[in-house]
Amino acid sequence: MSSYFEINELKAEIEGKPILNGLSLTVAKGETHALMGPNGSGKSTLANVIMGHPAYEVTGGEILFEGENILELDPEERARKGLFLAFQYPVAVPGVTVASFLKHAHDAVYGEKKLKAAEFLKQLRADMDFVGVDQTFLNRYLNDGFSGGEKKRMEILQMLTLRPRMAVMDETDSGLDIDALKVVSMGVNKLVGAEFGLLVITHYERILRYIHPDHLHVLIDGKVAFSGGPELVKRLEEEGYDWVRNEFGKEALMA
Amino acid sequence: MSMNDTALAEKASETIAGFTEEAFSALTQPGNPLLRGKREEAFAEYLRLPAPHAFDEEWRKTDPALFRFDTWSALPSAAAGSVQPTDWDSAFDVVVQVDGASVSIEDRTGILSAGRAYVASLFDAAEEHPDWVQQYLQGAALPASTDKFTALNGAFWNVGIFIHIPEGTKLEKGIFLRYRQRETGAVLIPRLVIVAESGSEATVVEHLESDDEVSMGVVSARELYVDQAARLKFLTLQEWGRGTYQIGNDMAVVQRDAQVDWITLNLGSQISKLKFGSDVAGPGSSAELDGIFCTDTDQHIDQTTLQIHSAPHTYSRLLYKGAVMDQGHSVYRGIIQAKPGAIKVDAYQTNNNLVLSNGAIADTIPGLLIDADDLKCSHGATIGNLDENQVFYLRARGIPEHEARKLLILGFYDEILDRIPYASIRDRVHELLVEKLDRVL
Numbered sequence: 001m002s003s004y005f006e007i008n009e010l011k012a013e014i015e016g017k018p019i020l021n022g023l024s025l026t027v028a029k030g031e032t033h034a035l036m037g038p039n040g041s042g043k044s045t046l047a048n049v050i051m052g053h054p055a056y057e058v059t060g061g062e063i064l065f066e067g068e069n070i071l072e073l074d075p076e077e078r079a080r081k082g083l084f085l086a087f088q089y090p091v092a093v094p095g096v097t098v099a100s101f102l103k104h105a106h107d108a109v110y111g112e113k114k115l116k117a118a119e120f121l122k123q124l125r126a127d128m129d130f131v132g133v134d135q136t137f138l139n140r141y142l143n144d145g146f147s148g149g150e151k152k153r154m155e156i157l158q159m160l161t162l163r164p165r166m167a168v169m170d171e172t173d174s175g176l177d178i179d180a181l182k183v184v185s186m187g188v189n190k191l192v193g194a195e196f197g198l199l200v201i202t203h204y205e206r207i208l209r210y211i212h213p214d215h216l217h218v219l220i221d222g223k224v225a226f227s228g229g230p231e232l233v234k235r236l237e238e239e240g241y242d243w244v245r246n247e248f249g250k251e252a253l254m255a
Numbered sequence: 256m257s258m259n260d261t262a263l264a265e266k267a268s269e270t271i272a273g274f275t276e277e278a279f280s281a282l283t284q285p286g287n288p289l290l291r292g293k294r295e296e297a298f299a300e301y302l303r304l305p306a307p308h309a310f311d312e313e314w315r316k317t318d319p320a321l322f323r324f325d326t327w328s329a330l331p332s333a334a335a336g337s338v339q340p341t342d343w344d345s346a347f348d349v350v351v352q353v354d355g356a357s358v359s360i361e362d363r364t365g366i367l368s369a370g371r372a373y374v375a376s377l378f379d380a381a382e383e384h385p386d387w388v389q390q391y392l393q394g395a396a397l398p399a400s401t402d403k404f405t406a407l408n409g410a411f412w413n414v415g416i417f418i419h420i421p422e423g424t425k426l427e428k429g430i431f432l433r434y435r436q437r438e439t440g441a442v443l444i445p446r447l448v449i450v451a452e453s454g455s456e457a458t459v460v461e462h463l464e465s466d467d468e469v470s471m472g473v474v475s476a477r478e479l480y481v482d483q484a485a486r487l488k489f490l491t492l493q494e495w496g497r498g499t500y501q502i503g504n505d506m507a508v509v510q511r512d513a514q515v516d517w518i519t520l521n522l523g524s525q526i527s528k529l530k531f532g533s534d535v536a537g538p539g540s541s542a543e544l545d546g547i548f549c550t551d552t553d554q555h556i557d558q559t560t561l562q563i564h565s566a567p568h569t570y571s572r573l574l575y576k577g578a579v580m581d582q583g584h585s586v587y588r589g590i591i592q593a594k595p596g597a598i599k600v601d602a603y604q605t606n607n608n609l610v611l612s613n614g615a616i617a618d619t620i621p622g623l624l625i626d627a628d629d630l631k632c633s634h635g636a637t638i639g640n641l642d643e644n645q646v647f648y649l650r651a652r653g654i655p656e657h658e659a660r661k662l663l664i665l666g667f668y669d670e671i672l673d674r675i676p677y678a679s680i681r682d683r684v685h686e687l688l689v690e691k692l693d694r695v696l
């Protein structure tokens with residue numbers, strides 16, 4: 001039986017420059033995994049490749065979601081299968097309001113099962129309250145002039161709206177104040193459960209106090225250099241990535 | 256006519272096909288003497304002014320030979336049909352229908368009979384208010400000497416409408432002019448004069464329609480006079496069919512503390528060559544000029560906007576946004592001019608273009624004519640494609656690619672659509688854009 005979400009020997013490059021060099025990682029149903037790694041190690045590249053960003057070229061390997069190789073699918077098809085990416089740097093979309101964007105996204109993802117406009121709005125307003133996004137944001141252009149923290153809350157609001165079954169959060173915790181971090185974590189934990197897989201990309205131990213990972217991976221130079229239990233996050237915080245480089249040495253990276 | 260026969264003969268080559276001396280004499284006999292005098296003035300200018308050529312700077316991007324006046328009859332019959340009312344009508348006080356060359360006026364809320372506005376054909380206006388017509392027709396905004404086609408319009412106009420809003424009057428709903436052209440082979444030559452007296456407030460909306468199968472020319476001219484502290488909102492939704500070729504010259508003159516808000520929505524026609532804008536001519540006056548355009552198939556829209564500041568302490572702001580698709584072509588020229596002595600002037604101009612197909616072309620040409628030195632002025636133009644990171648963001652949320660592109664293009668226009676003061680028109684523009692985009696994306 002194949003696992004829920006499985007990346008095998010993934011290789012990807014951008015503009016001819018290899019970034020991911022045979023990355024493997026498996027998330028079982030119901031699990032939360034944390035992914036850490038130095039700046040430029042390829043974490044966001046992985047997130048974008050999972051979602052199907054056309055600028056990245058996959059040169060090897062596969063990504064299986066419930067047994068299907070999703071690399072063949074368009075980004076929108078991946079989203080409709082239940083994949084979600086909370087972006088590290090959400091782009092501003094002037095001209096498209098939050099309400100219109102979320103309704104289009106909901107309709108696209110839910111298809112036949114989409115809610116009627118009034119019901120959708122009611123649900124949306126409740127989710128907005130939950131993640132602390134003011135109702136006035138409904139009529140604002142998406143991410144346009146939003147503060148860093150507001151953009152991150154907006155990503156989580158989108159996640160609650162679309163209710164994915166497998167989510168990747170790319171540094172959603174960066175730039176959040178303590179209260180916002182708690183709110184965002186509560187939002188995520190609403191989805192965490194037996195039918196949900198989560199990959200949390202982060203630089204800080206802080207968020208892992210609220211979202212508890214089952215496993216932790218360290219990405220170095222486009223490969224998972226090391227995987228272990230959540231307890232290792234403390235050691236990483238204290239000793240930095242040199243520790244991983246020394247401990248697991250070149251062999252681990254070359255293997 | 257003061258010219259002798261030989262001079263006229265020399266100039267004959269400079270007339271536009273069909274708009275000859277004979278055609279002019281036939282038109283003006285006998286006629287109202289005031290209107291005939293105005294027409295003769297314009298006809299003399301028309302003969303004097305050179306016909307435009309493809310090598311003229313102004314016509315460099317739109318060859319005048321593309322306007323096949325030889326295939327249209329110069330003087331269309333006044334085919335009086337009856338245009339059906341639409342559900343837009345209820346949003347207005349007065350509805351004017353122009354079908355062929357026939358004009359009918361419906362006073363829906365009784366403002367005309369109550370004297371809260373005057374709306375009439377130019378023929379009636381010349382009889383009922385000769386002093387107004389004398390002052391404003393071919394007045395300061397658009398004298399016949401402006402150019403060949405303005406003069407042609409002044410001499411040969413076959414639809415004339417005069418709107419006058421009395422001092423201090425505020426119209427609640429506004430005036431709606433619907434042009435519905437169904438006659439093939441004609442040249443529609445509309446002349447519109449709007450006078451908003453001091454302290455008045457009014458909105459005038461034009462909707463221009465013809466079927467794609469109708470082959471016709473349009474030579475239009477509009478004069479807007481916004482007197483002291485008046486506020487005039489003027490909007491044109493141009494959705495002529497693909498057989499329509501139009502040339503237009505329009506100008507607003509805005510007096511002390513007055514404001515014009517002018518929105519042009521150019522979506523239709525096969526070829527449009529338009530020149531228009533405002534002169535903020537009194538201290539404290541301002542002009543807000545917004546426009547959208549969108550060309551697909553092999554449509555061609557060439558627009559020149561004028562932001563003239565002939566008085567000190569004046570303000571103008573312009574935002575024009577366009578998209579070109581298929582083999583569509585758009586040309587935008589933005590001219591800002593501060594006349595000598597026009598100090599403390601703020602003038603802003605932005606033109607943004609999306610080029611959505613490989614075969615499509617958007618040209619943008621800024622031009623500044625500044626004779627004053629104490630002014631704040633900025634102009635900026637962009638030509639580009641959609642931001643692929645935005646497209647990806649929407650797709651990552653499940654929105655199919657073509658839908659994502661459509662949302663982003665509609666979003667590009669949104670800030671201007673938002674300024675359209677009637678929901679029915681906003682919806683119609685939205686619908687027209689979606690029709691175009693669905694076909695191309």
Ligand SMILES: Nc1ncnc2c1ncn2[C@@H]1O[C@H](COP(=O)(O)OP(=O)(O)OP(=O)(O)O)[C@@H](O)[C@H]1O
Nearest residue numbers: 014015019037038039040041042043044045046055
């Ligand atoms: N569009 C691009 N063009 C060129 N190089 C790119 C592009 N996107 C990413 N890269 C390069 O790929 C490498 C990996 O970048 P990536 O964003 O995946 O790192 P990261 O692990 O997410 O870093 P951080 O912790 O700073 O977010 C970097 O060297 C980066 O410069």
Ligand SMILES: [Mg+2]
Nearest residue numbers: 043044045088
């Ligand atoms: Mg990153």
